Each structure stands twice: as structure tokens, then as C-alpha cells.
Amino acid sequence: MIPAAFEYYRPKDIAGVLSILEEHGDDARVMAGGHSLIPMMKLRMADVPHLIDLQDVGGMSDITVGGDSIRIGAMVTQADIIDHEGLTTAAPILREAALQIADPQVRYMGTVGGNVANGDPGNDMPGLMQCLDAVFTVIGTDGERDIPARDFYEAAYMTAREDEEVLTAVTIPLPKGGWAYEKQKRKIGDYATAAAAVQIVKDGGTCAAASIAMTNLSDTPVYSEAASNALVGTAVDDAALGAAVAAMLGDIDPTEDNRGPVAFKNHVAGVILRRAIARAWSRA
Amino acid sequence: MSKKMHIKLNVNGKDEEFLAEPRELLIYTLRERLNITGPHIGCETSHCGACTVTIDGKSVKSCTMFAAQADGAEITTIEGIGNPDDLHPLQTAFKEHHGLQCGYCTPGMITRATKLLEENPTPTEEEIRFGMAGNICRCTGYQNIIKSIQAAAAEMNAAKEAAE
Numbered sequence A: 001m002i003p004a005a006f007e008y009y010r011p012k013d014i015a016g017v018l019s020i021l022e023e024h025g026d027d028a029r030v031m032a033g034g035h036s037l038i039p040m041m042k043l044r045m046a047d048v049p050h051l052i053d054l055q056d057v058g059g060m061s062d063i064t065v066g067g068d069s070i071r072i073g074a075m076v077t078q079a080d081i082i083d084h085e086g087l088t089t090a091a092p093i094l095r096e097a098a099l100q101i102a103d104p105q106v107r108y109m110g111t112v113g114g115n116v117a118n119g120d121p122g123n124d125m126p127g128l129m130q131c132l133d134a135v136f137t138v139i140g141t142d143g144e145r146d147i148p149a150r151d152f153y154e155a156a157y158m159t160a161r162e163d164e165e166v167l168t169a170v171t172i173p174l175p176k177g178g179w180a181y182e183k184q185k186r187k188i189g190d191y192a193t194a195a196a197a198v199q200i201v202k203d204g205g206t207c208a209a210a211s212i213a214m215t216n217l218s219d220t221p222v223y224s225e226a227a228s229n230a231l232v233g234t235a236v237d238d239a240a241l242g243a244a245v246a247a248m249l250g251d252i253d254p255t256e257d258n259r260g261p262v263a264f265k266n267h268v269a270g271v272i273l274r275r276a277i278a279r280a281w282s283r284a
Numbered sequence B: 001m002s003k004k005m006h007i008k009l010n011v012n013g014k015d016e017e018f019l020a021e022p023r024e025l026l027i028y029t030l031r032e033r034l035n036i037t038g039p040h041i042g043c044e045t046s047h048c049g050a051c052t053v054t055i056d057g058k059s060v061k062s063c064t065m066f067a068a069q070a071d072g073a074e075i076t077t078i079e080g081i082g083n084p085d086d087l088h089p090l091q092t093a094f095k096e097h098h099g100l101q102c103g104y105c106t107p108g109m110i111t112r113a114t115k116l117l118e119e120n121p122t123p124t125e126e127e128i129r130f131g132m133a134g135n136i137c138r139c140t141g142y143q144n145i146i147k148s149i150q151a152a153a154a155e156m157n158a159a160k161e162a163a164e
Helices: A014-027 A037-042 A078-083 A085-090 A092-098 A104-109 A112-118 A125-131 A225-231 A238-251 A262-283 B026-033 B089-096 B106-119 B125-131 B143-163
Strands: A007-009 A028-031 A050-053 A063-065 A069-073 A135-140 A143-148 A153-155 A166-173 A178-184 A194-203 A206-215 B005-011 B014-020 B052-055 B058-061 B074-076
Touching: A014 A028, A014 A050, A014 A135, A014 A166, A028 A037, A063 A085, A069 A085, A069 A112, A078 A092, A078 A104, A078 A112, A085 A092, A092 A125, A092 A178, A092 A194, A104 B058, A104 B106, A112 A125, A112 A166, A125 A194, A125 A206, A178 A262, A194 A262, A206 A225, A206 A238, A206 A262, A225 A238, A238 A262, B005 B026, B014 B026, B052 B106, B058 B106, B089 B106, B089 B143, B106 B125, B106 B143, B125 B143
Parallel strands: A007 A050, A028 A050, B005 B074
Antiparallel strands: A063 A069, A069 A166, A135 A143, A135 A166, A178 A194, A194 A206, B005 B014, B052 B058, B052 B074
């Protein structure tokens, strides 16, 4: 419950953030909503001698829905996602997923940027962002660079972001077709036993495009290109669903924990993916 | 020990200024520094919501925020919602509908419910359950908490209509 002592900084701009990160290196860390980092600090699992609070840094709290893409500032909260009508119209899967993350109080504070940058495979937004083929913008002293969500996750808590970089925004190509974020969990606020993000495009009675990513079934989120491909060109009938599930099972690598053994997680992953595809298809 | 910070808060309408270490969690500021002991601590993993207060219009678990983060904020705790001589409709409803037993979750429950009803004055039972899902209760089984919030909503909406 009691975090170790640290120095606290609340810079007003990104230059201020970067200079503190540069000065203190590994000993400094940025904090957005604080709802993963503070719990870890309270358990002394995270040691952060220099804590940089991003709340006063401008320009990171906007949601911009453009003609072909959506830009979400890293400090946009889950509650902001849920409340934003334009965003819900343009990319309804975001609201559907955000409502399955944590609880009301946590959603007022927890941010999109923190969720995707955290690196915990339990987080829901990483898989969702891989499904949507989002791009993460990070800024460091050498300037900005964009990293595709599908290339961002290396292992649990290990991402392509360098220690001295700050994730500033998520950009999503305007999603097309039907959608679903289906999550099996033990209770409200729990990380998924298994979850699936699906976007699917229907042309006539045929699947023209599909994108599938799975949550908390490996040490990273899993974008399953093989499962997506198994649906394209089919009528999304039972055989196609079976092929997609089989392909997905080849890409995930769950581990046993108190959410269940590996065999159970594979089973749940299949059930969840079938449900997600069926719901997305019904909306396509 | 790290350098102490000068922190200003407005809690239940009263300005507070003090020096605190950055690691001081807001729940301890409220309880131990300001003697506002209605908000409680039920866990150390941000699940239970017993520490819920309203900060700048948001329901926040004050165990998961440093006082330093709240510098400059307006905070409302159960003590600012109503008192024994002037109960808030939610407090009356929790009493009349037996929405509490040990009372430990109640300050967080009622504080969260004020915000829920502000955002959604006519919630369904399902919306109440979902909107209160960040608050755990060991005693009531929730049923009477739902009834209390429904009764308070009806009371507040009737009062609002009468005023118009």
C-alpha cells in the first residue's frame, strides 16, 4: 500500500518531459492516469525514483475524427472514449471495448496511451489497436516516430518504445464494416481470460476483409493474420468459423494462471472468437 | 525522503494548504492529515472503491492518486455531500432502504452514486449495477443498494420537477 519515496514533476510541455527523462534515464517514468503504475508502486513492484505526471502537458487529450483516420491523444481517458459520440459513430468498437475495461472510477482516470504503452498483456486496448491496424506515435529527443501497433509489443512489459520516449497519440485508419470486442472475464474489472477484437467487411454475402486480434492469450497481444485470412472469401459459415478458430489457436500461446489452465484458455479463446466473429458479421 | 511539496486542495468547500511528500496517497491526506475519515481503505489494488471521492467532477479512487497529483483540485467527500442534520437524498434512501450494514463501503458508494445520478438521472437497474461496479460491498449483496439509488433518483427527480 505504501509506495517508496520519489521526486514528482509536473511539466507543462513535452520538452519539459523529455529533459527529465533524459537527465534521469531509467530512474524516471511518465505517468498518465496512474491506474497501472500507482498500484505497482504501492506493491513496490515498480521503483520510480522520478515520477513525471503528464496531466499538464497540453495537446494530448484530443480526439480528432477525420475523413480517413482517427487520432486519439495519449491522455484521452476511457471515459472520454465512451462519451465521444463522433468517435462512437466512426469506430464503435472502441466504445464497446472501453466499457469492458476496469470500472467507472478507473475509466475516469485511465488513459488510452497508458493502456497501450503499459505492455501488460492483460490490457484490452493493445489487441484492439492491432485489430484496427493503429499506429502509435512516440516522441523522443531525436524527434517523433510512428510504430505500428502490430510491431509494438515484444514481450510482457517490453515494447518498441525506448525508455526516453513518450507515447503521444494513437492513429487509427477509419474502420470499416462490422465489429465486436468480446471478452470473457471472471468479474467486472478483471483482465480477460480471453478476448477477441474483430472487424469484418461484408460484400454481398461474402467476407471481403477481416481483422482479428486476441487479448491476454500470450505474453503480448496477438494479431492473427491467419485467422483473418481464413474468413476472407467465405460466407462466414460454420466451416469458415472453424478454420478461423484453428488458425487463431496456432498463433496464441496462453500460460496457466488462476484464470485457468492452458487447455481451458484455448477452449475459451475459440468460443470467444466465434462469438466475436458472429456478432461482427451480424453488424457488417 | 524526497523533497516535500506545497499542495493546495479545496475539500468540501474549504481550502487546505500543506506540505507533503510526493508519495502521500490522497486517501491518507484526507484521513490522516485533514481528519476526513469517511472515505475508507478496503484494499491495496484499486478494486474496492471504499476510498471513492469526487475530484473535479470525476469519481476517483483516492487510494490511486497522489495528493501531489490533486494539487489545485476541488474534492468532495461524503462529509461534503450531507450531514446528520441535512442528509442528501441518497443518504436518506440508503437509511430507509437498508442500503448499508457495516457502513464501511457506504461513503464510497454514496459518493459514487451522486456522480452516477448526475450523469444519468434515470438509470435502469442494470445501469445502476454497471455504474456502481467499481464499489465492492461485503454485507448487503447489493440488492438494497440498488433500491436505495433508485429511490433517491425518484426523489431527486420529483424534487427537480416540483422546482420547475
